[in-house]
Amino acid sequence: PTYLPGIRLGPGFFTRVGSSMFLYPSRWAFTDFLAFEAGRGQLSLSGVNPEPRPIQPVALGFVRDAPPGNCSGRFFCVVHRYETWLPRGSSWTSPVVRLRVGRPVRETILAHRRDNGFDRYPSAAAKLGALLPRLARAPLVKADPGKGLGPFRDWGDDLRRLPSPSLLHPVAFQPGGHDRSLPDVLPPDPALGTIGELRAALEQARALGHLVVPYLNVSWWNGDSPTLRALSPSDVAARDADGRPIFEEYLGPGWVVSPHAPAVRERVARLLEEWRALPADCLFFDQLGARRWLRDFHPAAPSPLAYYDGWLSLLAPHAGRCLMAEDGWDRLARVTSAFHGGALMLHREHDEPDLFFGEGNWEPYPLATWLLHDKVLTYQHDLFPGTFAADREVLTWNLAFGYLFSSKWEAAERAGGSPWLELAATLQRALGPHYAGVALAGYRRIAARVTESRFGDLTVVANLGEAPHRVGGETVAPHGFLARTRDGRLLAGAFEGTFGGRALSPGTHYLVVRRDASSVTVEQPHGGDTDVSVQAPAGRPLRVQALAEDGSALGDAPSTLRGGRVEFRYVGARGGRRVARYRVSASP
Numbered sequence: 001p002t003y004l005p006g007i008r009l010g011p012g013f014f015t016r017v018g019s020s021m022f023l024y025p026s027r028w029a030f031t032d033f034l035a036f037e038a039g040r041g042q043l044s045l046s047g048v049n050p051e052p053r054p055i056q057p058v059a060l061g062f063v064r065d066a067p068p069g070n071c072s073g074r075f076f077c078v079v080h081r082y083e084t085w086l087p088r089g090s091s092w093t094s095p096v097v098r099l100r101v102g103r104p105v106r107e108t109i110l111a112h113r114r115d116n117g118f119d120r121y122p123s124a125a126a127k128l129g130a131l132l133p134r135l136a137r138a139p140l141v142k143a144d145p146g147k148g149l150g151p152f153r154d155w156g157d158d159l160r161r162l163p164s165p166s167l168l169h170p171v172a173f174q175p176g177g178h179d180r181s182l183p184d185v186l187p188p189d190p191a192l193g194t195i196g197e198l199r200a201a202l203e204q205a206r207a208l209g210h211l212v213v214p215y216l217n218v219s220w221w222n223g224d225s226p227t228l229r230a231l232s233p234s235d236v237a238a239r240d241a242d243g244r245p246i247f248e249e250y251l252g253p254g255w256v257v258s259p260h261a262p263a264v265r266e267r268v269a270r271l272l273e274e275w276r277a278l279p280a281d282c283l284f285f286d287q288l289g290a291r292r293w294l295r296d297f298h299p300a301a302p303s304p305l306a307y308y309d310g311w312l313s314l315l316a317p318h319a320g321r322c323l324m325a326e327d328g329w330d331r332l333a334r335v336t337s338a339f340h341g342g343a344l345m346l347h348r349e350h351d352e353p354d355l356f357f358g359e360g361n362w363e364p365y366p367l368a369t370w371l372l373h374d375k376v377l378t379y380q381h382d383l384f385p386g387t388f389a390a391d392r393e394v395l396t397w398n399l400a401f402g403y404l405f406s407s408k409w410e411a412a413e414r415a416g417g418s419p420w421l422e423l424a425a426t427l428q429r430a431l432g433p434h435y436a437g438v439a440l441a442g443y444r445r446i447a448a449r450v451t452e453s454r455f456g457d458l459t460v461v462a463n464l465g466e467a468p469h470r471v472g473g474e475t476v477a478p479h480g481f482l483a484r485t486r487d488g489r490l491l492a493g494a495f496e497g498t499f500g501g502r503a504l505s506p507g508t509h510y511l512v513v514r515r516d517a518s519s520v521t522v523e524q525p526h527g528g529d530t531d532v533s534v535q536a537p538a539g540r541p542l543r544v545q546a547l548a549e550d551g552s553a554l555g556d557a558p559s560t561l562r563g564g565r566v567e568f569r570y571v572g573a574r575g576g577r578r579v580a581r582y583r584v585s586a587s588p
Contacts, residue, residue, distance in 0.1 A: 001024070001030045001033055002020060002029060002030075002061075002353075003352075004327060004339060004342035004368050004378065005367060005402075006364065006366060007343060007357070009361060010361045013358055016064065017064055019064070020061035020062045021059055021062075021063060022060070023058070023083070023292055024058050024329065025055060025057065025329035025332075026290070026291065026293055026329065027326075029329075030327075030368055031046075031367070032060065033047075034062075036078065042103055042104060042108075043102075044103065044109075045078060046100075046111075047096070047097055048095055049095035049096075050116045054306060055309050055331060056082055056083075057082070057293050057305060058082050058083060082094060083305065084305070106370060112371070116330070118371060118372065118375070121375050122334070123374050123437065127319065127320065131281060131282075131322060132436065133433060135167060135211065135377060135404070135436065136436035137165055137428055138211055139428045140166075140379055142407070142408040143169060143171065143408075144178075144408070145192050146177060147408075147410035149409070149410070150192075151192050152192055152197040153200075155204070156204060159204055162210065163425035164208055164210060165211060167211045167281075168205050169213050170202075170215065173198065176189065179252075182254070183217065184227055185215075186274050195278075199277075199278055212279055213280065213283065213284050213324060215284050215286060215382070217285065217287060218257075218264075218271065219259075219286075219311070220248060220256055221255055227267055228255070233255045236258065236264050237255040238256045239296060239297040241304075258296050258310065259307070259313075260298050261298055261300055262300060269314075272318055281322060282321070282324055282337065283321060283323055284324040284326075285323065285325050286382075287326055288311065288325040288332070289329055290325075294307055308331075312332070318335075322338075324336060326339075326381070326382065327339060328376065333375040337377060338377040338379060340378075340379045341379075341380070341381040341382075345380060348387060364397070366401055366402075366440055369402055370440050373437075373439055373455070374437055374439040378401070379404050379406050382406065388406050388408055389406060389407050389424035391420075392479035392494060393464065395424070396481045399431065399481050400451055400453050400460055400462035402436075405427065407421045408421075420526075422526075423510055423526045426512060426525040427512070430512050431483055434457060438458075439456075440453065442454040449463070449464045450465060458483060458484070459484060460481055461481060461482045463481065465479075473499070473501035474493065474495055474498065474500070475497035475499070477497075477508045480495065480508065490512075491512075492510075492511065494508050495510075495511060499511060500532065500534055502531055502567060503531065505529060505531070507527060508527060509530055510525055511523070511524050517538070518539065519583055519585035520535070521547075521581050521582065521583045522570065522582045523580065523581040524570055528572070531567060532568060532582075534566060534584065535566075536564055539585070539586025541587050542559060542561060542584055544558075544566065544568045545585075546571070546574050547582065554574045555574055
């Protein structure tokens with residue numbers, strides 16, 4: 001259960017000296033579960049510790065030692081070690097540790113979900129209500145004033161140019177910039193404007209159809225923040241076994257705070273109230289689901305093991321406010337509505353999976369997707385540009401594992417527009433409602449580096465290999481995908497070579513095809529002019545019209561009907577205007 005959505009280790013991992021031991025709960029171990037498959041042999045190991053029992057932290061993973069250790073040579077070890085801290089003379093009772101033999105991993109991870117009551121958590125639909133359909137259609141857009149957006153009063157034109165709806169994610173707006181003055185993000189940095197000007201910018205975003213999720217961080221506080229200048233680290237910090245406040249340095253010195261400290265609980269509650277007075281549809285908490293679990297010996301803690309229980313209890317009264325977290329783990333899905341982060345970011349930014357498991361010895365695998373996809377929305381990391389939806393692999397990876405798209409709006413995008421943001425927004429609007437908050441129904445490998453995922457009525461074939469992959473009359477591009485609904489009313493993908501049995505012009509073509517009883521629309525948000533072939537709608541004769549973004553007609557396109565399919569030339573501009581889509585329908 002390492003990194004969202006999970007990791008599958010290959011045989012090479014078990015022939016080298018190494019370990020996959022990590023501590024739950026954290027981004028490195030999101031649930032108390034392991035599975036092993038070899039040939040026809042199958043085994044899973046999982047802890048059974050449902051609420052209201054406190055979290056039982058555990059170190060778990062696979063280990064292969066150098067000779068002559070017990071876990072060396074022909075042997076490796078499965079390690080599962082509960083973390084404890086007992087007062088002298090007291091006792092401890094282990095949770096049940098359940099082994100399932102001879103059952104496939106999908107069956108056992110779903111059994112683990114039932115054993116621990118995760119299946120009874122409120123669904124994303126229940127937590128988000130009418131907000132879910134809007135979030136499903138809205139790519140997250142990081143908005144950093146220091147990267148070209150400037151003061152709040154200047155955001156208007158940028159907001160109007162963003163694809164609507166977008167989930168606007170203001171960051172680095174607190175005094176001093178990113179990760180300064182925490183937990184104090186309001187009032188904002190005076191160089192950017194007043195709190196009234198921030199409110200006006202966010203209200204304008206909402207008026208344009210956008211949603212808003214500001215960046216917050218409540219688990220680590222700057223040493224020179226206004227709040228800590230009025231307190232002492234000993235009032236708020238988590239404590240080590242010797243009673244010393246736990247210090248950590250990011251962009252500056254700061255303290256890991258205890259969720260049990262009365263001053264922390266009061267300040268976090270006040271921060272949440274501050275954001276009731278500003279337009280915010282959701283609230284994002286950095287570090288909350290990513291930080292390693294720790295023993296907290298703050299005097300107010302009921303147990304040194306209760307660090308994350310404290311954060312859950314602190315946030316639970318606010319679960320209806322669309323809380324989001326960096327990364328995430330099982331019980332956090334009860335109080336939050338979205339997780340941001342995962343294996344792709346840790347691979348691209350830090351190369352962690354290769355360092356831990358060995359290059360070529362791992363692949364992403366949807367353990368967390370089976371476990372929690374109907375409970376929380378999932379996104380790539382909210383800040384790391386390397387996993388924004390700006391290359392083919394990220395787009396395909398997101399759809400394979402049910403992630404919503406993330407992007408950014410900075411000086412470069414403002415100067416020349418953002419074709420990748422437009423592409424992400426188009427795909428999110430078309431496909432997001434079919435998989436956001438929907439349980440994973442199936443996942444399988446259908447060829448080398450090609451997988452098939454099923455979310456409700458949507459099937460996604462993801463080609464993460466370097467060669468094209470043929471699916472019927474379509475050729476999925478390297479690092480491309482094909483997504484379609486069961487009823488055939490929606491098809492989208494990244495194609496190269498052929499589509500609908502007809503040759504495409506060179507390059508990768510992103511196409512979105514929608515069908516209803518009387519018409520077919522074809523949209524190409526990315527790709528050059530090309531011939532296109534689609535199944536003809538009912539009625540004759542047929543007419544192919546080029547349409548602008550506002551739906552106005554830009555003229556008819558010549559077409560040919562052949563074998564029940566209509567063929568035409570998709571040209572991206574007509575009469576100096578951009579073509580948003582083509583519509584095929586019966587002539588009036």
